[in-house]
Amino acid sequence: MEKLRVATMAGAVECFTFLASNEVDDKKIFLQPVNTGVLSIAEWVRRKIQDKEHPNDIYLGQFSYEVERMLRAVDKFEGMGQDYRPAVWEVRAALDEPPPQEKVKFECLGVLDAWLKKC
Numbered sequence: 001m002e003k004l005r006v007a008t009m010a011g012a013v014e015c016f017t018f019l020a021s022n023e024v025d026d027k028k029i030f031l032q033p034v035n036t037g038v039l040s041i042a043e044w045v046r047r048k049i050q051d052k053e054h055p056n057d058i059y060l061g062q063f064s065y066e067v068e069r070m071l072r073a074v075d076k077f078e079g080m081g082q083d084y085r086p087a088v089w090e091v092r093a094a095l096d097e098p099p100p101q102e103k104v105k106f107e108c109l110g111v112l113d114a115w116l117k118k119c
Contacts (some may be wrong), residue, residue, distance in 0.1 A: 012038075020069040028080065070084060071112070
């Protein structure tokens, strides 16, 4: 079950990479799955931070690519009846959770904060 959970989190990153750069025929069928994917990204971020084995496993630019793709994808589905803010706040909260050692101020926080502020 744990392997399936990790695969789902990794799959969300891949899906957002696709959706960020491609259009889909029927956006309505993606509204809830995109929200679920954002929540998967939040869980993935938490696990990556908590499961680090070495201090160098966490760095300032970490998660920037994934967060940028996630937000680009979410923007394509905004205004269609699904409120993505609570799920995006979960990603933001995950980035603020204290790691086992030294806390890092991730570069992607500015992008997330700007997105949340405009919504």
